[in-house]
Amino acid sequence: MGQWSSSFVSLACRVALQLGPPGHSLRTFFINKLALNLHDRFQQRGIMSDLDEAIELHRAVLLLRPLDHSERSSSLNNLANSLQDRFLQRGIVSDLDEAIELHRAALSLRPPGHSDRYVSLNNLANRLRDRFLQRGIMSDLDEAIELHRAALLLCPSSHSDRPVSLNHLALSLQDRFRQRGIMSDLDEAIELHRAALLLLPSGHSTRSVSLNHLALSLQDRFRHRGIMSDLDEAIELNRAALLLLPPGHSARSSSLNHLALSLQDRFRQRGVQSDYDEAFSSYSQLSHLSHPASRTDLSAAKSWAASAYVLDHPSVLLAYQVALKFLDQRVAFLSSSCRHFDVISEAVSSLATDAFSCSVRRDELTTAVELLEQGRSVFWTRLARFRTPLDELSGSGDIGTALAEEFKRSSFCLRSAFHQYTEDRSLRIQQLTMQWDDVITRIRMLPDFSRFLLPPLFSDLQKAAEHGPVIIVNASQYGCDALIVRNAEDPVHVPLDITQAEVFEFSSDFHALSERFGSSDNQLKLVGMLRKLWNDVVDPVVQVLRESNVCPGSRIWWCPTAEFTLLPLHAAGPYERKKKNMSDIYISSYTPTLTTLIRARQQISRDASSQHFVAIGQGNPVNGRELKCVAPELAAVAEHVTPVVSFTSLEDASATVENALDALDHNQWLHLACHGMPNQREPFDSSFAMRDGPLMIKDIIRSNWQNSQFAFLSACHTTVGDEKSPDESIHLAAAMQFCGFRSVIGSMWSVEDEVARQIVSAFYGNLIDDSKRLDCTRAAVALHKAVKSLRKKIPLEQQIVFVHIGV
Template identity: 70%
Template sequence: MADDVGRRRAALKRCPLGHCLRSGFLNNLANSLLGRFRQRSVPSDLDESIELDRAALLLRPPGHSDRSQSLNNLAASLRDRFRQRGVLADLDESIELHRAALLLRPPGHSDRSVSLNNLAASLGDRFRQRGVPSDLDESIELLRAALLLRPPGHSDRSLSLNNLAASLRDRFRQRGVPSDLDESIELHRAALLLHPPGHSDRSVSLNNLAASLGDRFRQRGVSSDLDESIELLRAALLLRPPGHSDRSLSLNNLAAILRDRFRQRGVPSDLDESIELLRAALLLRPPGHSDRSLSLNNLAAILRDRFRQRGVPSDLDESIELLRAALLLRPPGHSDRSVSLSNLSASLGDRFRQRGVPSDLDESIELLRAALLLRPPGHSDRSMSLNNLAASLGDRFRQRGVPSDLDESIELDRAALLLRPPGHSDRSMSLNNLAVSLRDRFRQRGVSSDLDESIELDRAALLLRPPGHSDRSQSLNNLANGLRDRFRQRAVSSDLDETFSLFLQLPSISYAVSRADLTAAKSWAAAAEETNHSSALLAYQTALKFLDQHVTLLSSSSRHFDVLRMATASLAVDAFSCSVRHGAPTTAVELVEQGRAVFWSQLARLSSPFDGFSLPGDTGGVLAEGFEQLSFSLRSAFDQSTEDQSPQIRQLVIQWNGVVSRIRMLPDSSRFLLPPLFSNLQKAAEEGPVIIVNASQYGCDALIVLIDQNPVHVSIGITRAQVSELSSDFHSVAEQFGSSDHQNKLVGILRKLWHHIVDPVVQALRKSNVRPGSRIWWCPTAEFTLLPLHAAGPYERERDNLSEIYISSYTPTLATLVRARQRVSRYASTQYFVGIGQGKPDRGKELRCVAPELAAIAQHLVPIVTSFTSLEDSDATVQGVLDALTHNQWLHLACHGTPNRQRPFESSFAMRDGPLMIKDIIRSNWQHPEFAFLSACHTTVGGETSPDESIHLAAAMQFSGFRSVIGSMWSVDDEVARQGDWTARGLRWHCTRP
């Protein structure tokens, strides 16, 4: 190419001004420089080409036979410069030159089809830049005319088929008319037939057809379109081996469609392959490459997707750095600068929400301001920028309380609403957002007009969200809360009546339940409790039904655990209290069970969805397979989606619900994946009563679940605040073990537990004929989960303590206990017991009495069990424990227990080589574990902000299959004599039970 340019320069020098052939030599040199620019992207080559084309055009005035050629060539070069630098004047001039060339090529001219095609291409560029529909419509008509001039057999027919197909695809993307996309696909198929194997443009046709099929998949969700698109793109990539000029494009496109398949089906390898393809594409677009900014942006986007799925901070950090690099390549004036500003703002917003660093939010807002300036009135994305900036300012107001942020957010929401008139697809969103901001301002400043306007906007939004709309519950909730605020301010009874009229529409929601639905139902319950409305119990039942439907569709990732933790806070315990107050104890048991320990229930559901169900016949097998595939796809789609109600997820949910409904029609499967009824939960009391101890803001109560009668209610004379204080005192004492006065403080706490809680329960147990020495199970809720109920007592000589009356165990839920018993081997008659002691862990103080403890246990058990193995000190490693429990069904564990109340999944038993964490325990696959005695500190201490989720060591052991778990509140070195006594009694009772 360099030699060609040099030769043409030399030839031009031989044609001085006035030479009759000078225009031809100018044209030739311009073409060579344009070709070199397209190969090497050197800007000076393009600038010189344009100047030479202008000079040639001057030598070809109107009437010159080659004028149309010069007009066309200059237009093409200006179009290339527009694509490189984004200067609109270049594009406008290109279009005018192409129009002039077309006039010189009337019907019948041999080059008319070329001019029709070129003018259409430039109009298409202007449409993509400015969004004027008439440019796109004209482009399509020109391309149809060009195609008519290139009938079957014409050498350029495939080019015209391809170009018309591409423009129809653009119009589909703008207006969503399905026929445009279908025609685009058919045209691309026709073009591919003209590019058989071996044709130089086959890879282009494969790529283009794949792109349109990908669009149709995203619109209609037909899996065959997605699969065909991927196969076409893989075939195109094979035709673009290393060194091919379009290899980076194929890598990019295949990565994009694999990302789509990951979002549909959730196969992690698709996401990882997509990232690797984008990394390879980026290497082929080094600094200086015209598409480097696009590759940086695409890789950043998919790393952000992976962060949202797996929560790895480095993915988000890398995404932000890539977006910063892309922004540098899109300086002021670049056509895609506003897109880069918006994308970087979004990733910084994600990082702010994850880590709470104020500077990320501030920078995100500044980027959104800059993007808005590049989307002036008339820009197609202006309303989106107004909306996003308003939302971020609202976030900052809620974080810092600066009134000006809220005022500006409201003005931006008003401006966005004006750009979304009646009929606009996002109008309901803008109505909702403005209403929320006005309600925030009312709550801050008390201006009645803000509240009134907010209510009217919510009414308008609700009209646009009829029954069946995915956001209807959000609008019902917002309008109800606005009316409730106005009732509080003005006490107009009609506002309160309308509030509950709106809430009572919630139980009819039947589509895929989102967090917004759950939030609305919780608001209903709170409003009913506040006003003593008769719908309170129905509100709780609806909220817990929504919770169950929502979590069924979520993965067990830590991100979704955080979502569930926020969603379930106090809901179950308040529902329990409401049921008790309404005289419905069996409902209380069902509701508290449904809303507590959601993580464990969900993990069990995902680990073995057909646990307890046997689907009969070939139909059952097909349904089981379909259910598992859809569940996997749906959970993965939720992991990747920022909106619970994306069209893709809604389609999957429809299919998922259909399969579940069909399974429930099979014999004995009507309760498939539904919360258990009391009759099922009552089975937890087969080997002794289960006592649910509940702490709610509305009162504290206990229910004793017995195998042969309705639950027995025990009123507890203590408030939740007092329970919380006791819990705090206990954990302060627990941290002082070994100090001189901790025992007196501990006894004082245990006496309070006895007086307020345990003694009333014991009296009720005696009245229910539960004999002393019997086994009982505690199922505590809320702050009760953090207290040692089993150790309570008056600690006076004339009165027994609880440990001397009944043998206590704990269970996080009744269903957990039932499930653990179902898994016990019905045919195992041998009892293999392992005693594990770690007195010298890698961290923490030495425990001197571990060996005597294990010796005492062995003395009691050797006559009873089939086999007793002791694992101590250097043998008591993390892997040693895991291995030992694959061969033993009975366990006594003496060591330090270490709770992690901020990250409960990292709570652990201290072993010689490190911590044995909850997350290690729940991944285990032990065979028929039956009994575990945990002689360790804090085994029932869960997360600080989510005690009802029972993410603690004892619950993890029970989830892993142990039928009975006894958890100690202190380690073996503390209160050795007392612990040794009741430990041995508990073990001996369990091992000799009938």
């Protein structure tokens, strides 16, 4: 009913605005009413266009309310609140910055004595704390604390908001303590939490929150001063909070986690078995969560898994399974925005790789594969496992279309509910969960959708090895391992005699070396590093492959994790006379995940006669150095390809961002020769340099290309991704693959212009055989042959720079 009334009010306001010309006395009222209504409707339905329009209307109202207008401060707050909501959805920091400045302006219009000054002080303080949590700028936090102090002075003991104001100041002081370690900040926070608790009698809806806050601050003080009475009190407070949070309550997981951590601390101090048992009994309750997991639920499950491993508790594997189940649920109802990628990748960290290692150490090899697949490349998983099935669902008929829209709406409402801190929040989440579960149940009843949102089983993942073994190479704090996945047999475990710390150091050294390739000294260092990679990682795998009768010359697929993703496994070898290197034994390809490889094989390949090939070359990009061999490279591509397929070329002035995206909509084969511009801090801004600017990953992922076959990315650093989250594979080559290309060739570091031309010419000469047909499944072999034919002509680092990804 709320949605219908919201739509009716919006319509009425629009009609009134049409009837009331500019200058009409009520025009500002109706614009403001429409803006507020659209914001409200956005919070109900999650349609971003409603929020965008609300923001523009709030801007219009602000223009109509000059500095001396009595309602200007309200308009400033309304616009700031809408921008804050958009920041939460899209993660655009400029929205948060503008919201802060608007709250400053509103505060300046509410001087001491103004009835709403308290509200503006709190609004500005809260947004500054948000920005501190986003950027870590201490001046924001210091200012937030002073503003919270000022707000508290306006809240006498009888004021209904005084407990909230006390808690806000206390939480900001705790933040500052964690940054600077000044004990007086923590001591003051504890006293403020105590004062808030005294104002919240038994039965108060937020008493459990204050109990938890006080418990957490006491636990912090115990860890710095070692006073056992602080820890004992924290445990009792956590227990009291849990009594107020029945199963199903949205805040229960956080309390369970805090209690378990405090009990573990006490167990380490006193060795009382009952504390150990109660800690893991508390954790085990997480497995019965009755709503889709929130960020705090996922954090609690991660804490359980880490604690169980460190304390050798038998629940460790269950803990990892629960944590990855929670991750799946989080991914399911989050949008595919860059902000949510940051949130998830930060929350996940090493979860999947540690789960894999834990499973391997318990000889649960198929479980290891399943858990690793669940927890890696979560952004691309969001696109592949959720967007694609939703597209298929929408295309399956009227029922499917309706269910897809209902699922999107339910997901948004749940996501919004987790961000709201109202008294009925938990009840609202329970109601929305029932709706969310119901729509998923109905979707799974449709043909071909029985496993909608469910992670793949090993029996399905095993299909990735249909055309050759897939070797998972994993680095974890618990150890490093390889696991060989085969099509019709159980996985084979290959222990690796190297630690995660050593892999990290090795990958850092290799990256530093790759920045200096060119001199003879660096050639010798490169050979030394490739030998170490062979001895520590690749040779043990090759020995098992040989024992498993994988024939020399066969294709294999590497699926590396963590820092292994940064190393050229395909190029390892002894580099000694009469001894074979990896490239002399097997033909290597890579895949970010098993599911990616399976999906690429499932895509239908049309006959070559109906396909189209585009070569895009940009040797003179805006603000970039000239690439002199781009034109000769495209000429070499045309020479080989034109006789067998419809061929188009875009060069120089024609090679713009818009033209490139348009060409990709109409061509299944792509050769791209230009500068590659990786951005390891903001990986979605990694780009190809076009004539008029960058073609970014975030442009690419908005595309929905049909029947894309092959992309040769003749550019530098196209497999270089996010330095903080290498397992997420947010790089240019992965973007092309996850957006539809079945087979991709990319580069691990800088490519010399002339070398690229030579390799490209040799590659296409090998790709097109006597059948005169293009087949993307021959790309790996063609690259292998091309490099082999040029070994005596180009330096080692350029021989191994290109890698094949996909089928």
